[in-house]
Structure formats: structure tokens, C-alpha cells
Amino acid sequence: MDAIAHTVETYRAAVLGLVRPLAAxxxxxxxAVGRVLAEQTIARTPVPRFDNAAMDGYAVREADVEGTTPGRPASLVVTACAPAGHRHGRLVVGPGEAVQIMTGAPIPEGADRVIPVEESSTGSFVDRGKVLLWDAGKTHIRRTGEDIAAGDPLLSAGDELTARGLALLAATGHEEVLVHRRPRVAVISSGDELSAQSAGAIPDSNAVYLRAAVESLGGIVSSCRLAADDPISVARVLDAAACEADLIVSTGGLGAGTRDLLGRMAQATLGGILARVAMRPGRPQALGTWSGVPWLALPGTPTAAFVSFEAFVRPALNRLSGRPVSAGPAAETVSEGWSGSPGAVRFVPLDVSDSPGGLSIRPMGHPGRAAHALSAMFAAPLIGVVGAETGDVRAGQLLRVIEPA
Known part of the structure; x- marks a missing residue:
């Protein structure tokens, strides 16, 4: 294991050096919801696509209603009806004429104003014949491209596609979109203690967590495999994982014991690192490649695996997916302080609740103690990130936070 501890930042940089955005x-x-754009998109068609009515009413020539009022209306002949969404051929509004028109219908040739049906003598549509109308003061016409012109930029490469973004693309003429491929992740758990045949067997909660966390970020879990504590089993599982994945994530096997194999095997690969990282929990970490596939080896303690996912695997998945590596850390003001020692980044579960003065943000469990305890770390809505230079955390202090997967 490296004699000098890495900082979280330097080790994250090493992790990101292993991965590149996947092909598009x-x-x-x-x-395409949740996918990440691989190119800038522009509007292929304008919005609106054609001049159309903004109100139900009558399409008329401005010259025929200019200067009219409810007391001095214009008498016009209704010649046709233009419903929205129907092909109605070439409609022309001539002098002294009006065409019934529905919201969204194309403006007939010759018309340059829509009089709302409420501004008519009947207050409702008449089948044919004459209608009395007056100028309402607005054109009530949506002009072609007045919202979005063809060629306008819409979304940028690296943007994650939301329901609203997809609706915007559909509205501007896009049927397909170029996105990065979803990363395929192989999950490996190591340790004889996870075997159902072991007298001291324990549940493999890491595999359950990692599968769900990867999928919540848009990744595909290609497999979840268990490796026994022997080099042949580990190599066989890694070989199978490398055939199907863009990233291998393993847990366990990073200690100094004779049966802790994964860390030393990762270190022996091209560019491999077995390191102590200045963080609590999650101090032991390893990375490397197996048959050319990036491999991140996380600690086996569930809380350490969870923190390591947020610190290292999430940024790697973001890069593979084409997302920005980080959207920038969020920050919250803590309502209650706690004691601690500087020298390592500490990940502390935080509770969030309502209080008379606003949100109350307090530590859960016992900060700095029992890093293996699942109850607080896995239940906390936020994880506080205490910088390595900080000892005691004081009430009112601004703290970086993670909203975990």
C-alpha cells in the first residue's frame, strides 16, 4: 500500500484519468429521458411553425375593423371556418369578409388580425351570414418563429435530457437525438464471509446498494458477481466482468490480510494504485484496469463503500455518461456543531427537519465514531463533507453536502 496517503482530490483525479466519455x-x-447529449442541438423548425390564431374568433383584414368600437362595429360576411388541425385548403379573406378561426389554426391569406369571438355582436359563433365585430386592440396572431426561430440553439452537449428538454426537442422538429451510450457496470463483491455456505456469512448489502446506485444515475448493471478469497476465483470473475462492462466496481479485499487479494491485484495492473486516502470512512482504495477495462476497488465495509461511491464512482460514471464530472458542491448551514479531528475529509450523515426558524440540519448518530454503523449513514438525507483542515464543526458553519444516490 502507498506509504503516503492521497487526498480525496488527488485520488479522484487518478480515478478520472481512467475513464473517457463513451461513444455516442x-x-x-x-x-431518451435521462440520457446525456453528445452534441449541441438547434431548432430544426420554428415555434410556432406557421402564423396561427391565439384565440377563438374571426380572422379579418385590419382595414375592415380599423377605428371600430362596440358602438360602431363593422358588419362582415362570414365565408368559411378554419378549425385547428384540419386541412381546409387555401382560405382567403377578402374585403368585407371574415373567417371563423379556432385557436392554433393557420391564419388565412389576406387576414392580419383575429377578433376574439367575445368581441362580436353575438358573443358566439354564427354559422354563416353577417356578424358585427369591432377592433379589440390586439392582433391575436402568433407569428412564425416568434418564440423559437429555426437554427436557434436549444441544449448543449453534456446536458441531461429531462421531460421538458425532450418536449422542446420534439416541438422543434427532432425525432432522434445523439446521446452518449449508457455505461455498463460490472459489480463484484469479494469475501468468503458473503457466501451462503459460510458459517459466518453476512448479507451482501454492497451489491444491492451498488446496483441501485448505478441504475439511479442512468447506468446499466451488466452483472453482480461474488469472488471467493482465492486468486483463481478473483481472476475468473474479473475476466467475465471485463467482457461485458465499461467499468468494474468491486468491494472488499483491500486490507493487509493474506486473503485480501483485490487491492494487490489492482495495484499489479497497468497504472494500478493501492492507496490510503485521507478520508473517513473509506481510507483504503485501489484502482487499475483489467483487460483494458477501468476497475475501481472500494472497501468492503458498507459505509465506506457507500462514501467511496459518492466520492469516486459517481464522478467516473458522470464522465463515462458525458455529464460534467461535478455540478459543484451544494452547501448548507449546520444547526448544531460536533467535535472532530483535522487531517482527513470526514463524511458525516446529517438529518434535515423543519424548525420554527427554517430547516434544522444536525448530525445523525455519533460523528467521528463507529464508521461501520449503517443506521445513520444509510438513512441520512444529506451527507456532510468536512474538509481535512477542519477540526470541530460549529453551529452556523457552512458545510459542503452530498445528496446521496
């Missing part, structure tokens, strides 16, 4: 593929817009 075209998918249907309707199936």
Missing part, C-alpha cells in the same frame, strides 16, 4: 448513439427522442 442516436436514439428516439421519446426514449
Amino acid at each position: 448513439e442516436r436514439v428516439q427522442v421519446a426514449a
Whole structure:
């Protein structure tokens, strides 16, 4: 193991050095939610696509209603009806004429104003014949491209596609979109203690957590495998994982014991590192490649695996997916302080509750003690990130926070 501890930042940089954004593929817009754009998108068609009515009413020539009032209306002949969404051929509004028009219908040729039906003598549509109308003061016409012009920039490479973003693309003529491929992740748990045949067997909560966390970030879990504490089993499992994955994530096997194999095997690969990282929990870490596939080896203690995912695996998945590595740390003011020692980044579970003065943010469990305890770390809505230079945390202090997967 490296004699000098890495900082969280230097080790994260080493992790990110292993991965690159995955190749792009075209998918249907309707199936692209959560995917990450691989190129800037522009509007292919304008919004609106054509001049259309903003109100139910009558399409008329401005010259025929100019200067009219409810007391001095214009008498016009209704010649046709223009419903929205129907092909109605070439409609023309001539002098002294009006065409019934519904919201969203194309503006007939010759018309340059829509009089709302409420501004008519009947207050409702008449089938044919004459209608008395007056100028309402607005055109009530949505002009072609007045919202979005063809060629306007819409979304940028690296943007994650939301329901609203997809609707925007569909509205501007996109049927397909170029996105990064979803990363395939192979999850490996190591340790004889996870075997159902072991007298001291324990549940493999790490595999359950990692599968769910990867999928919550848009990744695909290609497999979850268990490796026994012998080099042949570990190598066989790694070989299978490398055939199907863009990233291998393992837990366990990073200690100094004779049966802790994964860390030493990762260290022996090209560019491999077995290190102590200045963080609590999560001090032992390893990385490398197996058959050319990036491999991140996390500690086996569940709380340490959880913190390591947030600190290192999430940034790696973001890069593979084409997302920005980090959107920037959020920060919250803590309501209650606690004691601690500087020298390592500490990840502390935080509770969030309502109070008369606003949100109350307090530590859960016992900060700095029992890093193996699951109850607080896995239940906390936020994880506080206490910098390595900070000892005691004081009430009112601004603290970086993670909203965990």
C-alpha cells in the first residue's frame, strides 16, 4: 500500500484519468429521458411553425375593423371556418369578409388580425351570414418563429435530457437525438464471509446498494458477481466482468490480510494504485484496469463503500455518461456543531427537519465514531463533507453536502 496517503482530490483525479466519455448513439427522442447529449442541438423548425390564431374568433383584414368600437362595429360576411388541425385548403379573406378561426389554426391569406369571438355582436359563433365585430386592440396572431426561430440553439452537449428538454426537442422538429451510450457496470463483491455456505456469512448489502446506485444515475448493471478469497476465483470473475462492462466496481479485499487479494491485484495492473486516502470512512482504495477495462476497488465495509461511491464512482460514471464530472458542491448551514479531528475529509450523515426558524440540519448518530454503523449513514438525507483542515464543526458553519444516490 502507498506509504503516503492521497487526498480525496488527488485520488479522484487518478480515478478520472481512467475513464473517457463513451461513444455516442442516436436514439428516439421519446426514449431518451435521462440520457446525456453528445452534441449541441438547434431548432430544426420554428415555434410556432406557421402564423396561427391565439384565440377563438374571426380572422379579418385590419382595414375592415380599423377605428371600430362596440358602438360602431363593422358588419362582415362570414365565408368559411378554419378549425385547428384540419386541412381546409387555401382560405382567403377578402374585403368585407371574415373567417371563423379556432385557436392554433393557420391564419388565412389576406387576414392580419383575429377578433376574439367575445368581441362580436353575438358573443358566439354564427354559422354563416353577417356578424358585427369591432377592433379589440390586439392582433391575436402568433407569428412564425416568434418564440423559437429555426437554427436557434436549444441544449448543449453534456446536458441531461429531462421531460421538458425532450418536449422542446420534439416541438422543434427532432425525432432522434445523439446521446452518449449508457455505461455498463460490472459489480463484484469479494469475501468468503458473503457466501451462503459460510458459517459466518453476512448479507451482501454492497451489491444491492451498488446496483441501485448505478441504475439511479442512468447506468446499466451488466452483472453482480461474488469472488471467493482465492486468486483463481478473483481472476475468473474479473475476466467475465471485463467482457461485458465499461467499468468494474468491486468491494472488499483491500486490507493487509493474506486473503485480501483485490487491492494487490489492482495495484499489479497497468497504472494500478493501492492507496490510503485521507478520508473517513473509506481510507483504503485501489484502482487499475483489467483487460483494458477501468476497475475501481472500494472497501468492503458498507459505509465506506457507500462514501467511496459518492466520492469516486459517481464522478467516473458522470464522465463515462458525458455529464460534467461535478455540478459543484451544494452547501448548507449546520444547526448544531460536533467535535472532530483535522487531517482527513470526514463524511458525516446529517438529518434535515423543519424548525420554527427554517430547516434544522444536525448530525445523525455519533460523528467521528463507529464508521461501520449503517443506521445513520444509510438513512441520512444529506451527507456532510468536512474538509481535512477542519477540526470541530460549529453551529452556523457552512458545510459542503452530498445528496446521496
